[in-house]
Amino acid sequence: MFNRVALIGVGLIGGSLARALKKHDLCQSIIGFGRSQEELEKAVELGVIDNFGSDIKETVKDADLVIVAVPMSAFESVFSAMADVISDDTVITDVGSAKNSVIEAAKSAFGDLPSGLVPGHPIAGTEKNGVEASFDSLFENRQIILTPTEKSAAGAIEKVEKMWQAVGAETVQMTAEHHDQVLAATSHLPHVLAFSLVETLGKMHESSEIFRYAAGGFRDFTRIASSDPTMWRDICLNNKTAILSVLKKYERHLKTLEIAIEAQDAEAINEIFVRAKSARDEHVS
């Protein structure tokens, strides 16, 4: 499917995609690039990538597919570094969690949006990070949201779709703006809430005693608060508008519930809980 793949950022997501590309025999070679020589050497040892470049330009040159899997904060500098060497035929995709921000970074770095650029976001991951946590089945039966720009070429979109489908994922297209709103609600907001809960308990008097009585529900609820802080900081910065919008909605609903508890309004509390349970039971398997 591809000849030379350039993978910029060889962490959990990038590494898992590289493993999947190799498993399904979708490319001749994968050349990585990353900030840490040690991590890159480990990635070669693990067979995740074949080799690595010493700078982005060299890594991307001659690649027919470029995958950008770096933290949100690094997109603009990564795109800028490759601006000179990509051609109209280079397919570029990424795995960033906030898509408007990726497109803005591309505009700023490339001037015009490249026709080969097809931004994407796999709805997959774990709370772990780093290439050692990567595995080749991460995307199987997962959804990949692609957010083509107005400049994306149909051929490039098709190639990116085929790549994801070949590693077992389903693809869906929507606008970057809609993606950012949906993900703010289903992913970014829950992370913000979980970090805030652990922060609240951690700041309480006798917090270590309090944590001792945390049961399974608490463990599940706060698992995402063990995610990479830098990554989530970057997501908050890069999807600020959509996150704040849904966070304000959340605060209003929480306040409504608080008022009902304060008023001992059994019926109002019950209505909220029944509706929430039935929505979750209906929509989340």
Place this chain on the structure above:
Amino acid sequence: MFNRVALIGVGLIGGSLARALKKHDLCQSIIGFGRSQEELEKAVELGVIDNFGSDIKETVKDADLVIVAVPMSAFESVFSAMADVISDDTVITDVGSAKNSVIEAAKSAFGDLPSGLVPGHPIAGTEKNGVEASFDSLFENRQIILTPTEKSAAGAIEKVEKMWQAVGAETVQMTAEHHDQVLAATSHLPHVLAFSLVETLGKMHESSEIFRYAAGGFRDFTRIASSDPTMWRDICLNNKTAILSVLKKYERHLKTLEIAIEAQDAEAINEIFVRAKSARDEHVS
């Protein structure tokens, strides 16, 4: 260990404790009582209880151990119904999630707090309910918080402790007030937050589309929003003060984070996330 055990409320928790008592051969017989004849018949069929009574008085009479495993809202009427037939030798314990409220219900029903009453709360459960979801290992390696009253007899406390330890649990004693604060933070608040999150998304435009892109993190985070709404309504009503106190703390921390996101204050966001991640990684396995 016991001769005749009266189990008032044969659901997930009561049923699991009955199964564990039988498995570890800790009593001669278990007589159940509940609101639904059908559920009680099922419990007998499943071997969870040996028989069931037609009223609380008859069920409790001659029992040397009474276990109350009913919703929080039913405690006062259950205690009142048994007030005439319990003796000084009857050990009474319960599994209610809010302990001050159980003790208040007992005071109101019994007049004086019985010396045999040792309130307790197993930190165990699942989001399921009903006797069919019960299983005999639910309490293994789990913590049971006992909140003896100022009237609880040392002998009764010891018997309840020994019972829980015999089914594989660890016991710890604290005041009812402290229990309620700790559980408000580690259990009740997370439930309130999870119900509110699902409520927020459920009320959004195109909510069924939004739920479609929920990933594993969302599933874990909202699992507790599939819990029994009535049970959690009752907990909110019965542990109102402690829940509102920790909820207000939470809202302040959430607001701090919101302001940091609004201000694009990378350092402030990072500090919160790093602190939360390290607290969770340290305290929650």
